[in-house]
Each structure stands twice: as C-alpha cells, then as structure tokens.
Amino acid sequence: MNKLKGLIYEHGKTYESVSHVIGINRDTFTRRIQSNGLDFKISEIYKMAEYIPLSQEDIQNVFFK
Known part of the structure; x- marks a missing residue:
C-alpha cells in the first residue's frame, strides 16, 4: 500500500478526496490502506484508477500482488 500512498500524493490527491470519490x-x-488494501471492492479500485489516475500496471502492483 505504500505504492498507493505515493501515487495518491504524487498526483496531488488526498485520502479525503479519494475516499469521497x-x-x-x-x-x-x-483502515483499508492499513490492511494492505484487501478490503477494497473492484468497483472502488476502478473509481480510484480513474480519479488518481492509476495505470493498469499500478492497479496490478498495488492490489493484485
């Protein structure tokens, strides 16, 4: 989840804005980030991918390792 944290801040987003989206x-x-992202739903991952934005490689590396 450190990669996700970095990508959020790299793109100028905040936990508050991502959680709202x-x-x-x-x-x-x-809490979900602290649990290594295991509790994120697929629909939430796709919404994050659009908003942050995340590449397919980012999604794979962050959520499906």
Missing part, C-alpha cells in the same frame, strides 16, 4: 469515509479508507 469511492463513496466511503476517510477513516474507513485509511
């Missing part, structure tokens, strides 16, 4: 509160988003 995917429809969860910031605390829930933070």
